[in-house]
Amino acid sequence: MATELPRKEAVVVGVGWAGGIIASELAKDGIEVMGLERGAERTIDDFIMQKDELRYAVRYDLMQDLSKETLTFRNDRDMRALPMRQLGSFLLGTDLGGAGVHWNGMCPRFLPYDFEIRSQTIDRYGEDKIPEDMPLQDWGISYEDMEEHFAHFDETIGTSGEDNEMSAPRSTEYPTPPMVETPAIRLFKEASSELGLHPYQGPSANLSEAYTNPDGQTIQQCQYCSFCERFGCDYQAKSDPIITVIPTAKETGNFELRTHANVRSISYDGERTDGVYFIDMLTGEEFFQPADIVILTSYVMNNSRLLLQSEIGTPYDPDTQTGVIGKNYCYQIQTSVQGFFDRQFNMYAGAGALVGHVDDYNGDNFDHSDLDFLHGGAIRLMQTGIRPINTNPVPPGTKQWGSEFKEANAHYLFRTLSIGAEGASMPHVNNYLDLDPTYTDSLGDPLLRMTYNFTEQDRNLAAYQTERMQEIMEEMGANDIVANPDIGDYNIRPYQSTHNTGGVIMGGDPDTSAVNNYLQMWDCENLFVVGASAFAHNSGNNPTPTVGALSYRAAEGIKQYYENPGPLA
């Protein structure tokens, strides 16, 4: 029997960026919020000994413990789905702050095109441009309506950046100036400009200078220490939820946090929710947390999984292409081109979001009339800081061990530059999430099952992006260039990006979407599902500013719902 706890006005399930933003906004407004986080408490004091590649980048110290919970994966429905036994392709977050603690901090906004992708594609190219097996949908909101929420997120995190004519228009200045331009980034920018492109310094949550946000939280200046992606920042210089929104929520006195609280299901009577059931992972005790409003902010995977497990909303069925939960799971297409140079660059120095960025081949910024794919993606030179275990660049044909490897690795470690593309991911009728029939987590609940592969669209986009990156690398003057335009099948093993999206998508129509544009469930009006799970497709930019903007939008909806219960759209 679950022990029933005192009722709360709102309960937030999972306390990362999305949960932290919702909690801070509601708590500031006087709403009593309970935050349930399956992982441990985490503070800045945890990062004093963080400059340790083996512990954090290789052994995944900050990421989800797969012995307790993972997902199963198959490329298509004819395959047997098997557990992701080790982390690889994406690095799921756990503990307070979620993946928002070990992220890079690259902060480009999605493009106006992303929000109205279907309408704009039809307007410009005609309906035939959209393949039949691509359930491409508008998001039920325009960029114009989203802009104030993007600005709110930027103000909270203090984004460092510079304007660019190819990126989404802004109503406000960047709160802090761009990060430094390094010789490698300058070389990339000069080569891109030479080719007629519009390079700029990528927007970053690693701050170029100290900044105090409107909530009164201070973020320090980045030291370019290079222990950033996969690490928590020991300087408090990378905006993350544990130094911004979570302390803001706590300071109101209206936010209570419970860690080691793993939510298993949402109570649902067919119309409304009354709270959530969770297990205390330290003691094994079961609790019921009653609440007027439930907000799921447990990332893409558990947002879908908890709804499926609690039987809320209609599961997506790939045979009939009906139902919405698990639909339009998307990822991204990562391609890169390596160039080997004579000179050495100080590439051991860097920061998670220190990048030269080009948006000319992103979204619909270029003409797709004669191209066999939609959308595109950001092209970048990232200087995240080379660390020696995970980066061993040697020219093709070099033996991977022995003296030949040692010598080449020592020579090329700081003479290699890499350009990467983050390709957008369009939905496909056969890419979706549901519950696994065989495998369970440590509590005995079914694992989420992912059915996913790269599509024709993805392969064509990847090949195109690779050619564009090759042109830039040639212009940069590399002696040897390595490029692989063929992405093959999606493989859950090598790291690609933690930019998973979809499963509980937003839209204007309950038949084709799970939540409205306030991220309120169509099938349960006092349940909000917030995060990248709401993306109806994935863009060619990093997701978190859009997650942040949608969280601010949802918080606004929840406050309205308090005043005036009922469907918000």
Added chain:
Amino acid sequence: MADENEEQQTKGLSRRQFLKNSGYVVGGAVGGGLLGGVFTQNFIGTTDAPDTATEGDTTSPEQLTHARMFFKRQEDFDVLSAAVERIFPDDETGPGAISLGVPYFIDKQLAGEYGFNSREYMQGPFFEGAPTQGPQSGMLRRGIFLGGVRTIQNIAQNEHGESYFDLEPEVQDEILEAFEDGEVDMTGVASDEFFAMLRTATIEGAYSDPVYGGNYNMDGWRQIQYPGSQMAYTDVVAEEEFVEMDPVSLHDHHE
């Protein structure tokens, strides 16, 4: 008591010195394991413990960590040492795996979480999957490594009539290449998977922070000009010229 006796005799002596003094006596206080260990240490040429017999303990803290936590048999450890030395040899670029402490690094890793796959999903049922589905073995890494070094040794003995660590480097490489090409039969894991694990673990031992027992003296980093875990690069990040610096380790971050 044999143990006491052994302790008394070795106190203050390097093991090589001890063996010299004792005239390679086999039996009695000097067990076979000890003797075997010294032989291979000599073969590998890394016994750089102080040669002088002095009173009191002159062993450095680093040397005190050079003891095995996982591998029980000296022979297994010696095969491992010889194999990782081929993957990361002592050469003109810099010190090899053994001088960097890589075998001890791997031994310590296998003794803990890594060896037990403790933060990975290890529930059955187990099925062979597509390559895109990632590793599906139900075996723990400690079992795979142990099976791996013993398979290496079996091949050496069956096909060449000698221990792996006594073979010529070219022959040692040939054996490793057979693993790399997936041509060797192993229990619970493909041989190319095992080789990839061994290679990765070697690189980890050479390039991770010395706190884990490898990258001895930060010499793994020095040979690639990697500056380790400096606190800040604000001054160098925009420099045109390559800036070389003496590496620092987690030890420098520690009060």
